[in-house]
Amino acid sequence: MTSSRAPVVFAGTPEFAAASLKALIDNGCNVVAVYTQPDRPARRGQKLQASAVKQLALTHDIPVEQPENFRSPESIETLRAYKPTLMVVAAYGLLLPQLVLDIPKHGCVNIHASLLPRWRGAAPLQRAIEAGDRTSGVTLMQMEAGLDTGPMLATIQYDLAKTETADSLHDRLATLGAELLVENLPMLLTGEARPVVQENAQATYAHKLTKQEARIDWTRSATVIERKIRALHPSPMAWCCDGDERIRVLGAEIIGEGGLGSLTIPAGAQPGTVIGFNGHAIIVLCREKSLLGLTKIQLAGAKPVSAKDFMNSQKPFLREGTVLETPAADAA
Known part of the structure; x- marks a missing residue:
């Protein structure tokens, strides 16, 4: 005192x-x-x-x-x-x-x-x-x-x-x-x-955070993207687009060797390609074939859910083969 x-x-x-x-x-x-x-x-x-x-x-x-x-x-x-x-x-x-x-x-x-x-x-x-x-x-x-x-x-x-x-x-x-x-x-x-x-x-x-920088650029490495997702949690929250659907990414992890399970990276796949679901995370291809697993997401107007619950919901987003958009201005 x-x-x-x-x-x-x-x-x-x-x-x-x-x-x-x-x-x-x-x-x-x-x-x-x-x-x-x-x-x-x-x-x-x-x-x-x-x-x-x-x-x-x-x-x-x-x-x-x-x-x-x-x-x-x-x-x-x-x-x-x-x-x-x-x-x-x-x-x-x-x-x-x-x-x-x-x-x-x-x-x-x-x-x-x-x-x-x-x-x-x-x-x-x-x-x-x-x-x-x-x-x-x-x-x-x-x-x-x-x-x-x-x-x-x-x-x-x-x-x-x-x-x-x-x-x-x-x-x-x-x-x-x-x-x-x-x-x-x-x-x-x-x-x-x-x-x-x-x-x-x-x-x-x-520098002050902006909402636009929260949009995920899949041409960056998985390491860079994973850090940004943690840095922007809980605000302004990292996000990406599957068509017209805006998806918040609340949790992610870097997928190393063996993390793909039975999944494979298609020949010629570009950054932003959804490789599939490994039972725990929705895996997205990033720069130089690095892989990011989305573990917790949120659709507009919905509650946050785990990747497993999202995949079980049969929502038509983040499905294998989908290519998530990358903002042209941020591409590297």
């Missing part, structure tokens, strides 16, 4: 950030205000939905601020009135101008879901999995005007599982980020942290 009553402002929006806010509250931190994104329409009804951080703050009677940005003098003065010793930021979703960064006595610190300087930017979890990284982690960083360029205050490493999805990695790093924050909170509140400058030459950028 922290005994300091130094005023702290917290800024964050999704569940990843809520884990750190909860850790601050549970450890007796004097959170005087919470900043989060304005309520947004959500789900089919498009009703306004409060962020996970806002919901948590309200249950603990913490004042909530939701500015669209920090361009107005009023938004700056509101923050200044809280007289924060420190501002903790986690997946807030707004860029903080230098004027804001200068308000807290000991500045603003960010909980970033990567081992900086690798994967600066919007989608570090997904890009780490997509790239086949063996390790990830969380960096506690002193914020500056550049995008995730500030000096590092502390890090914690996590070894990725071979079946890691963005969903599972999110949950693990949210927990580790909260632990790292609480562990280092005393020195953050006293300004005793020792920052380490990032090596800019080693930086990589985690």
